[in-house]
Amino acid sequence: MTMYLGFLTIFWRDMIRFYRFKTLLISSLVQPALWMAFFGIAMSANFNRLTTQIPPIPGVPTVDYLTYMAAGVIAMTTLFTSLFGGIVILFDKNWGLMREIFASPLPRNHIIFGIALSGMTKSFIQAGIIMVFAIIIGAQFFAGYTIMQTILSIAGILLFVGIFSLGFLFLSAAISVSLESPEGLQGIITLLTMPIFFASNALYPVNAFPPFLQAISLVNPLTYLVTGIRYFAIGDNFQAIGIHYTATPASIALAFFFLILFALLMFALAWWRFGKASVT
Amino acid sequence: MSGPIIIVRNLYHRYGDFTAVDGISFDVEEGEIFSFLGPNGAGKSTAINVLITLLKLQEGTATVAGYDVAREPQKVRESIGVVFQEVTLDRDMTCREILEFHGRLYRMPPAERRKRTDELLSLVQLENKRDVRTKHLSGGMKRRLEIARGLMTRPKVLFLDEPTIGLDPQTRTRMWDYIKSVNEEGTTIFLTTHYMDEADNLSDRISIIDRGRIVTTGRSYDLKNTLGEDLVYMETDHAERTRAALGEMAEVREIQEKSRGIVAMLSGDGTKLLPKIMENLSARGIRISVVNLKKPSMDDVFLHFTGRELRDERSEKPSQAVSNAGSR
Numbered sequence: 078m079t080m081y082l083g084f085l086t087i088f089w090r091d092m093i094r095f096y097r098f099k100t101l102l103i104s105s106l107v108q109p110a111l112w113m114a115f116f117g118i119a120m121s122a123n124f125n126r127l128t129t130q131i132p133p134i135p136g137v138p139t140v141d142y143l144t145y146m147a148a149g150v151i152a153m154t155t156l157f158t159s160l161f162g163g164i165v166i167l168f169d170k171n172w173g174l175m176r177e178i179f180a181s182p183l184p185r186n187h188i189i190f191g192i193a194l195s196g197m198t199k200s201f202i203q204a205g206i207i208m209v210f211a212i213i214i215g216a217q218f219f220a221g222y223t224i225m226q227t228i229l230s231i232a233g234i235l236l237f238v239g240i241f242s243l244g245f246l247f248l249s250a251a252i253s254v255s256l257e258s259p260e261g262l263q264g265i266i267t268l269l270t271m272p273i274f275f276a277s278n279a280l281y282p283v284n285a286f287p288p289f290l291q292a293i294s295l296v297n298p299l300t301y302l303v304t305g306i307r308y309f310a311i312g313d314n315f316q317a318i319g320i321h322y323t324a325t326p327a328s329i330a331l332a333f334f335f336l337i338l339f340a341l342l343m344f345a346l347a348w349w350r351f352g353k354a355s356v357t
Numbered sequence: 358m359s360g361p362i363i364i365v366r367n368l369y370h371r372y373g374d375f376t377a378v379d380g381i382s383f384d385v386e387e388g389e390i391f392s393f394l395g396p397n398g399a400g401k402s403t404a405i406n407v408l409i410t411l412l413k414l415q416e417g418t419a420t421v422a423g424y425d426v427a428r429e430p431q432k433v434r435e436s437i438g439v440v441f442q443e444v445t446l447d448r449d450m451t452c453r454e455i456l457e458f459h460g461r462l463y464r465m466p467p468a469e470r471r472k473r474t475d476e477l478l479s480l481v482q483l484e485n486k487r488d489v490r491t492k493h494l495s496g497g498m499k500r501r502l503e504i505a506r507g508l509m510t511r512p513k514v515l516f517l518d519e520p521t522i523g524l525d526p527q528t529r530t531r532m533w534d535y536i537k538s539v540n541e542e543g544t545t546i547f548l549t550t551h552y553m554d555e556a557d558n559l560s561d562r563i564s565i566i567d568r569g570r571i572v573t574t575g576r577s578y579d580l581k582n583t584l585g586e587d588l589v590y591m592e593t594d595h596a597e598r599t600r601a602a603l604g605e606m607a608e609v610r611e612i613q614e615k616s617r618g619i620v621a622m623l624s625g626d627g628t629k630l631l632p633k634i635m636e637n638l639s640a641r642g643i644r645i646s647v648v649n650l651k652k653p654s655m656d657d658v659f660l661h662f663t664g665r666e667l668r669d670e671r672s673e674k675p676s677q678a679v680s681n682a683g684s685r
Contacts, residue, residue: 083462086458090450172445172447173445174446176439178462180409180439181434
């Protein structure tokens with residue numbers, strides 16, 4: 078027998094629910110677009126006005142703020158969706174549905190894989206929507222790329238989004254299986270998202286951060302995701318808000334490696350928590 | 358396989374310093390319907406959760422379908438079906454999807470899964486609810502769907518934890534018929550219940566469980582017979598003399614004092630013995646004000662063996678609270 082694909086069963090069920098809860102489906106698709114439409118346009122108008130004073134660095138292509146922050150919105154949406162992705166485990170536990178699964182021969186790590194796969198799928202869908210919407214409202218993604226380069230860049234973005242979402246989905250699954258109530262999860266997620274989101278380069282450069290914030294941003298997976306997305310969507314040499322951004326394949330590989338490491342650590346955490354969990 | 362399909366020896370289970378299961382041993386024979394009868398909090402659910410591998414075995418041994426619960430939980434899981442005490446159906450999945458999901462969890466091949474789904478939906482008469490989400494089903498339909506799910510993989514043993522709790526009398530009787538027909542197809546059934554009539558009606562053998570211990574085990578008929586063939590309840594103007602008089606009669610097996618009257622367990626046919634008893638008492642000048650003759654019920658059996666009424670739920674505390682608390 079070939080590789081056992083039991084996690085696809087968990088994936089299948091979670092996708093049925095995703096599709097069936099129309100409000101959830103629609104809000105999760107519309108919400109990132111709303112971020113782009115309101116926050117993006119408002120902030121980029123401000124930033125563009127403020128940065129007219131700053132003399133551009135000669136010989137480096139300039140990107141506007143909308144383009145700059147669109148990468149951050151993709152990252153932010155992936156973060157939120159992934160952190161909430163494990164909540165289904167908590168609901169299943171509370172409603173007793175997890176007992177059916179725990180009493181079945183399905184290995185427990187397949188529950189983790191299944192939830193991670195469906196969470197990742199949702200993130201891919203959302204990232205795709207934001208990219209299309211961002212380009213429609215004027216973000217200069219893939220400017221001057223050939224079709225082949227564009228396809229490769231999209232693949233690169235999805236690779237980064239995928240591995241990043243896995244890490245936070247594992248974390249979310251680990252928290253969910255350890256908790257008793259959805260309210261607790263809500264609280265923990267709020268506590269986690271603040272530092273992760275704001276101590277990152279998603280919406281503004283980290284260069285002017287005080288040292289301790291810079292330190293956080295250096296171990297912050299979100300920073301590495303945003304760096305990856307910008308590299309693929311904008312390029313390896315550009316300036317935005319007066320800051321000169323450069324990247325090399327090696328630095329991007331390092332960022333990717335960091336995200337893999339994070340995902341592996343979070344998987345170990347989830348594995349441990351699932352091993353401890355008892356559902357009766 | 359030969360021998361009992363479930364073998365349990367000296368099983369203990371504790372939550373902190375509370376002992377929920379206090380050293381039970383029993384066998385379940387292949388093909389029978391076996392009941393755990395006891396009040397809430399007696400340790401029935403805890404015992405069942407150990408047997409279905411949801412709780413880790415702490416002390417003692419248990420084998421299900423030939424597999425050791427502690428060492429081969431995976432094999433045990435593959436051999437059993439479970440219907441839990443509370444409804445465990447995803448409200449937003451259809452009946453077909455519920456069965457499909459279950460079949461996939463147990464790695465059934467697609468063709469067999471589909472065939473079995475059709476068979477079972479018709480067995481529990483839910484064919485026309487096939488594509489209806491479970492939130493639109495009635496309580497009885499949900500229970501039937503859960504039983505169908507428990508049977509999806511043709512398990513050797515089907516565990517039913519309080520299968521008719523919260524159902525109306527009519528639905529309960531129908532549910533018993535389903536359970537019996539499932540058993541007739543060859544599935545061994547292990548059920549827990551706190552309903553006397555359920556244990557009495559359904560099971561081949563019953564274990565009465567109280568405060569974590571098995572008080573007695575036997576066939577319903579035999580259990581009732583240990584109380585004698587008939588029970589006579591009487592109220593008289595002189596309880597002590599009545600006791601003495603009854604105690605002298607060879608046909609009276611045992612006497613129990615009630616708040617107002619006396620119950621005598623008779624070893625013979627009560628319809629014939631009752632006139633004799635009444636003559637005997639009036640000959641001694643004892644006036645009888647109330648007389649009642651009845652066959653022993655499971656209620657009487659429970660009372661006899663535990664000294665408590667089954668409805669007495671003062672003992673209800675830990676197992677319910679603990680199992681609702683989920684993981685620790």
